[in-house]
Amino acid sequence: xLCLARISACLVLVAAAEGAxxxxxxxxxxxxxxxxVEHPPSAAEQRQLDYAARDLDARLQRSGSLYAHPDVDAxxxxxxxxxxxxxxxxxxxxxxxxxxxxxxxxxFALPNGxxxxxxxxxxxxxxxxxxxxxxxxxxxxxxHQHTLKQQQSMARTTVWTRGLQLAFLIAIGAKFKDQQARDxxxxxxxxxxxxxxxxxxxxxxxxxxxxxxxxxxxxMVEAGYDANEAVRVFEVLSAAADEQGDHVPTYxxxxxxxxxxxxxxxxxxxxxxxxxxxxxxxxxxxxxxxHTSGLRLDQVEILIAAxxxxxxxxxxxxxxxxxxxxxxxxxxxxxxxxxxxTPESQRLALAAYEHAAASPDVPAEALRQEALLxxxxxxxxxxVQAFKRYLMLAPGAIDAPLVHEYLxxxxxxxxxxxxxxxx
Amino acid sequence: MSLAFRxxxxxxxxxxxxxxCVGAESKGPFLVPRDxxxxxxxxxxxxxxxxxxxxxxxxxxxxxYEAQVVTSLQAAGFSVVPPSAMRxxxxxxxxxxxxxxxxxxxxxxxxxVKAYKDFADSEYxxxxxxxxxLYMAVVTRDAPMRDGSASWDGITDSAGLSWAGLLGAHLxxxxxxxxxxxxxxxxxxxxxxxxxxxxxxxxxxTPGMTRFGLMVPRVHHIDAKYxxxxxxxxxxxLAIALGPLLxxxxxxxxxxxxxxxxxxxxxxxxxxVQREELLLKYRKVALAPLEIPELAQHSKAEExxxxxxxxxxxxxxxxVVGGKTYGELWERERTSxxxxxxxxxxxxxxxxxxxxxxxxxxxxxxxxxxxxxVFPSIVIRTAQFSNGLATWDGVNESIxxxxxxxxxxxxxxxxxxxxxxxSLEVTIADAAGATLFEESGGIHVMERVSGAALxxxxxxxxxxxxxxxxxxxxxxxxxxVK
Numbered sequence: 001x002l003c004l005a006r007i008s009a010c011l012v013l014v015a016a017a018e019g020a021x022x023x024x025x026x027x028x029x030x031x032x033x034x035x036x037v038e039h040p041p042s043a044a045e046q047r048q049l050d051y052a053a054r055d056l057d058a059r060l061q062r063s064g065s066l067y068a069h070p071d072v073d074a075x076x077x078x079x080x081x082x083x084x085x086x087x088x089x090x091x092x093x094x095x096x097x098x099x100x101x102x103x104x105x106x107x108f109a110l111p112n113g114x115x116x117x118x119x120x121x122x123x124x125x126x127x128x129x130x131x132x133x134x135x136x137x138x139x140x141x142x143x144h145q146h147t148l149k150q151q152q153s154m155a156r157t158t159v160w161t162r163g164l165q166l167a168f169l170i171a172i173g174a175k176f177k178d179q180q181a182r183d184x185x186x187x188x189x190x191x192x193x194x195x196x197x198x199x200x201x202x203x204x205x206x207x208x209x210x211x212x213x214x215x216x217x218x219x220m221v222e223a224g225y226d227a228n229e230a231v232r233v234f235e236v237l238s239a240a241a242d243e244q245g246d247h248v249p250t251y252x253x254x255x256x257x258x259x260x261x262x263x264x265x266x267x268x269x270x271x272x273x274x275x276x277x278x279x280x281x282x283x284x285x286x287x288x289x290x291h292t293s294g295l296r297l298d299q300v301e302i303l304i305a306a307x308x309x310x311x312x313x314x315x316x317x318x319x320x321x322x323x324x325x326x327x328x329x330x331x332x333x334x335x336x337x338x339x340x341x342t343p344e345s346q347r348l349a350l351a352a353y354e355h356a357a358a359s360p361d362v363p364a365e366a367l368r369q370e371a372l373l374x375x376x377x378x379x380x381x382x383x384v385q386a387f388k389r390y391l392m393l394a395p396g397a398i399d400a401p402l403v404h405e406y407l408x409x410x411x412x413x414x415x416x417x418x419x420x421x422x423x
Numbered sequence: 424m425s426l427a428f429r430x431x432x433x434x435x436x437x438x439x440x441x442x443x444c445v446g447a448e449s450k451g452p453f454l455v456p457r458d459x460x461x462x463x464x465x466x467x468x469x470x471x472x473x474x475x476x477x478x479x480x481x482x483x484x485x486x487x488y489e490a491q492v493v494t495s496l497q498a499a500g501f502s503v504v505p506p507s508a509m510r511x512x513x514x515x516x517x518x519x520x521x522x523x524x525x526x527x528x529x530x531x532x533x534x535x536v537k538a539y540k541d542f543a544d545s546e547y548x549x550x551x552x553x554x555x556x557l558y559m560a561v562v563t564r565d566a567p568m569r570d571g572s573a574s575w576d577g578i579t580d581s582a583g584l585s586w587a588g589l590l591g592a593h594l595x596x597x598x599x600x601x602x603x604x605x606x607x608x609x610x611x612x613x614x615x616x617x618x619x620x621x622x623x624x625x626x627x628x629t630p631g632m633t634r635f636g637l638m639v640p641r642v643h644h645i646d647a648k649y650x651x652x653x654x655x656x657x658x659x660x661l662a663i664a665l666g667p668l669l670x671x672x673x674x675x676x677x678x679x680x681x682x683x684x685x686x687x688x689x690x691x692x693x694x695x696v697q698r699e700e701l702l703l704k705y706r707k708v709a710l711a712p713l714e715i716p717e718l719a720q721h722s723k724a725e726e727x728x729x730x731x732x733x734x735x736x737x738x739x740x741x742x743v744v745g746g747k748t749y750g751e752l753w754e755r756e757r758t759s760x761x762x763x764x765x766x767x768x769x770x771x772x773x774x775x776x777x778x779x780x781x782x783x784x785x786x787x788x789x790x791x792x793x794x795x796x797v798f799p800s801i802v803i804r805t806a807q808f809s810n811g812l813a814t815w816d817g818v819n820e821s822i823x824x825x826x827x828x829x830x831x832x833x834x835x836x837x838x839x840x841x842x843x844x845x846s847l848e849v850t851i852a853d854a855a856g857a858t859l860f861e862e863s864g865g866i867h868v869m870e871r872v873s874g875a876a877l878x879x880x881x882x883x884x885x886x887x888x889x890x891x892x893x894x895x896x897x898x899x900x901x902x903x904v905k
Contacts, residue, residue, distance in 0.1 A: 341612040372541055376548035398520075399538030405519045406542075 050112045057114055060100060067099035067119050067298070075291040079128060080115065080135050083219045090143045097135065103299075103306050105237055109138040111147040122292060123299040123315070124236055128284025129220065129229035136216030136223075144215065146208045206257075213261060217268055226281035227273040234262040300331050304338055326359035330366035337369065346373060357386070364393040375406070384412045391415050452618035452667050460555075460607070460615050460668070467496055467607070468504040468553035471513075473560040475601060477625055478651050484561065488603070491661055492559065499669040504551045512543050512550075522766025527757070529764035529771060555615060558606045561651070566600035566624060576602045577663040578621035581682050596840065598627040601651065603660040607668065620663030622656055623683065628839060642807055642841055649683030656680055693862035693902040701859055701903070705795035705851070707742050709787050712750040714800035724801060724886050728847065731896045732799055739903050744791040752783045777856045784854050795859060798850045806868065809839035816846045817898040818865030822872045842877055843869040845885065847895040864898030866891050 102118035303312035333352035353370035371386035474481035566575035631641035806815035
C-alpha cells in the first residue's frame, strides 16, 4: 500500500505542474531557454548516455524493428542535416535519423543524436515541410540537452523516482498498442532504470516540449519551409487521434496536450512567422512522395502483421484508388486471408492473388500463397501451376524443397530454368 | 514435438485460458452454445499435444494424453482425425526441408519454420477436411497462492504447510503451475470452445526458519520425476478441460490429490580431483574465450574477465599459455564442423562437440604442451530473494535501489521469490574432456523488485563495476585457494 500511495502522490504532483503550465499557451520568448543544465554531464554520465543510446540502436536492429530502407533514411538524414546546420552553435553536432516499423505515429530523440521516426508517422504526413517540423522538434531535444535537464531535474527528487518510473512504464505500456510498437516499447522499457530514456519516448516536461516546438519551428522556417505545414502536422494527427479513439499516437501523448500544442503552433505561425507562409515557401510534396513511394504499402503490411486489419484495409483502399499494383493486389489477398478462413474469404483472397499473378511484376509471395490456398482446397492443378511460377521467380526460396516434393507427388515437372515459362 | 506448432498452439491456448478465466463467470468455456457446436461439428481434427519445456519426456506425455482425448471424443459421438495425421505430415516436411534449427546456434530459423507451418497446414486441410480442429497444450500458469493453497483452472493444490499459519506467516502470491489447455476452432478459424484443467504446481513457497529463529520464505521445486507422471492428475485435468464439451461431469474432477515430493538438489563438489593433484598435474593450461549469453556487452565482458581470470590462475600457480590461440583454433574447428547443434531438434550434439574439443586440445598440446583447458562462461542463474536481498553463488545483493528507512518501508523488501542473476562459471577439463573442477561466483542480479513487479536491470549497469568482476572471480576459484 505504501508503494501505491507514493505513486499516486507523485502523479498528482506531475499533473498539478502540467495543469499550471497548460493555463499559459502564449508562445514564450524564443531567446529564453525553458531550463538550464545545472552542471555539464560528468564523463561517466555522458558515457552512460552514449552507451545506452548505442545499445538501444543495436537492440532495435537485432529485433528487426528498423524499417531499413537506405533511401528513406538518407532522405530524412539530409533534412535533419539541413535543419542542424541552421545554427552555428551546433556545428559538429551529428544526428542520425532512423525509421522504425510501427503502426502508431511516433518520434523520439536520444541524447547522442539518434532520432527515431515510425513508419506510422511518416505514412500520415504529406510533404517534406511536415517531416521537417517533426525532425526540427526532435533535434531540439538533442541540441538543447533535454534528456540531461530532465535527468538532473529528476535526480533532485530521487525519493519519488521509483514511483515515477513505474508510472512511466504503465504509461508506455498503455500507449504502445500494436505489436511492433510494443516490441519497441519492450526494447525501451528494458532500460527501466534510465528515466531519461523513458521520458525521451513518452514526452518531456511541458516547458521542454514547448521549447522544442518553438525552436523546431524556427529551424524549419529558417530552412525555407512553409510554416503553415507545422500546423497541418498537428491537424492531420489530431484528426487521426479522433478517428482512433483511445488509440492516440504516442508522439502527441494525450489529447488535451495535442490541442494545447496545436493552439501554440497556430499562435506562432499567425504571429511571429506570419511572413513564413504561402507559395514562396517550400513544402516539398513531390520530393516527399518520391522518396516514400513504397511506404504506404509497407505500412499496410505492417498493419496486417499487427492484425490491425481495419486500418490496413482503409490505407490499402486509398492506395488502390491511385494505383492497383501487383503488390497492392497481393496485400488485398493477404488482408482477406487474415480476416477469416471462410470459403468467401478464401475466394476473395484467391481472386486478389490471381489479379496480382496476372501482372508481370507479381511478387513471388503472391504465387506461393495462391498455390497454398489452392492446395488446401484440393485444387491441385491450379496449385501446381502457381507453384511452378513461384519456383521460376524464387528458385532458391527456403521452401523450394517443399515445393519440389509437392510437385513430385502430383507428377508434375519442376520448371527447368528461372527464365522459362511454365504455363 | 515441433517448435513452430508448439509455439502457435501454446500461445493460442494460453490466450484462451486467460480469456476463460476473465470471463468464466459470464460465459464459461463455450463461445457458442454447446448444442450449436454438437450440431455443426461432426468431425474433429486433433492436433498433437504441445508440452511446456519444464515437463520431462514430452513424447510420453503427448502419447498418453492424445490417446485419452481421442477415445473420449469418439465416446461422445464425434468422428476424429487423430494427431498422428498431422504428426506424419510434420515429420516428413521437416525431413524434406532439412530441419528447422541453425546448426551453428541451435536456434530456430524463422523463415524455415514459417514455410514448414504453411505447408503442413495446407496439406492437412487438403487431406482432412474436418469441421473443427482441437488444439491442446500443457502450459505454465501463475497459480494464485494463499496461505499454502494454490487455486487455478478448476483445482486447488496444497502447498504443504499448515503450522506456519499458527505462527502468523501468511504467504500470498503466485506459484508456477501447469494446466492442460484445450481450444476448439471451426474451419473458418473462429473459436468455439476453450477451457483449462489444472495439473500441478511445479514449485511453491513456504515459511522457513533460520537457526536464529527468524522466519524466511523458502522455495521448493517439485522433483522433475514427479512432473506429469500421476495418472490421477491426468484424468482430473482432462475431465475438467474437456468435460463440458463431452457433456460429462466426472466426479474425478473434484478429487483432491496430494502434493508430489520436492527435489533436493544433489551436492556436487567443485573439485573432482584432489586440489594438490590438480595444481601439480595440470599446471599448464589454455584459457578458452568467455562464453556469454546474448548480452550487448559481450566484448566488454570478455575484455574485463579474461585478464582477471588469467591473473587469478597465475596467482594459484598455473601457467596460462597460448594467449587467444585456443579461441582461434576452436572457431576454425566449429566452422569446419558446421556447428554442433542438431538441425532437427535444436539440441547440442555433445559427442561431436567433445570430439572437436579433443582435436583442438591435441593441437594446443602439441604447440604449447598444455595439460588442461579452463572454460569460463557467464551463465544466467535463478536466485532466491527475500527481505530485500537476493542470494546465489556465494553472493548477497540488494534487489531494490532504496536504502535505509525507505528500503525498510518499501513493500519490495517484504516480497520473496526467484529472479534471474548472472554468475561466472569456471570449468577446468583435461584432454579427455573430463571435468576436473567446476565452480561459480555470482556477479549481478538481472532483475530488481519494484513494487510488486520484477523490473530488468538496465544493461549498461551489468558488468559496470570492477569490484563485482573481481568478487565473482574470487568466489569461482575459492576452492582452489588453500
